Amino acid sequence: MLDHPEWRGKPLIVGGSADKRGVVSTASYEARKYGVHSAMPSYQARRLCPNAIWTHGHYGRYREVSDQVMGILVDETPLVEQVSIDEAFFDVTPGRYSRENPVDICRRIQQRVSDLGVTCSIGIGTNKTVAKIASERDKPRGLTVVLPGTEAAFLAPLPVRDMSGIGGATGKKLEELGIHTLGELAAQDPAEMERLFGVAGPRMVVRAGGREASSVANRYDEGEPKSVSNERTFSRDLTTREEVRAAVRHVAALTGTRLRKKGLRGSEVTLKLKFDFNHTRTAQRPLDEPTDDEHVFGKVALDLLDEVWQEGTPVRLVGVGVSEFHGAKPRQLSLFDEADYERDTSGREEAHTKRDLRNLSVTTDLLRQRFGNGAVAYGHDLRFQEEMSDTHPRDRHDYT
């Protein structure tokens, strides 16, 4: 709406296409009146609100605005912990970094964010759980304060699902135990909760009681990622070996491009296949050495494909990820491994092929960057053009 003022005040849906198995990412308040909400299948949203304006996500643009907002936060207070593209914790403990009233600091932040053309809501509390729930209280531009000593009373009447960390599965399990509110959760026996929920159990009890001891981490510059992956849901299921292999190569190339852009080389590859809505398989395998070239890790992904998939089984989604970036882990070599190693490194032809393939990857990156994403394509992408076209097309910002 910032970039398209003509959309203001109208039902607007951001998400994938209804005829390509898309879902709703978000929707304007006008569209929500019709019952449209995040994560709803797009076909359903279209039925509920046929007159909505549709657009796909423009993540590069969102990142730009996000960086501006986070910039305001670090300018106002030194300790900022960014948790996602649109959320952050910051420390306004009175007297710690400033003698100013926290409410005044937050009001000023809201004014400065509003000057950017977007809104933000803020919650103030003595720990992260309370502050986050408070921030949801009065959207889109509220400021909710939970005074020290009132945390437990503030949380007690709320449904357990309101607390982050409690999702569909845990929420259902708690319901079945007769635990519906955070107040009821706070009254549970920690040992019993540990038996039922593992280490998360006792933590839930403490957080629900408003007694969490949390500190704001200094994570404005988010650390190195631990994995980079791409996945695609196809508008129709794939069944032949040829097209599933083409899909693996296609998705591997997307991941390769992003790895090179981030300057990361990983030594483990993961293949993900989704057969239907609740049947997914993953397979992962270490690589001989860290790489950012899809020709290397994509080949291993194709090997994994043969182990977890039989031709004919419909494939709904294909994903390829790379992880283990912190250098190659020392690996025990057997006599046979060492013999293989000798052959590999002394084999000139193989070394050349490897280098040529990486040059090919880098060159296609550059061509796409300069002349657009369609400037150059692999044969398998051309052959299965219909299937490989994106459900969620990324905007130009992601490539430039």
Add this chain to the structure above:
DNA sequence: TCTGGGGTCCTAGGACCC
């Protein structure tokens, strides 16, 4: 033509080692 994509963290079971 029912249900995305990019991540992180936790758990359970099996292989393996001494």
Add this chain to the structure above:
DNA sequence: TCTGGGGTCCTAGGACCC
């Protein structure tokens, strides 16, 4: 006497977040 005990690492799957 047909099978101990403590530990680590790897892998797959699942819950969760936005």
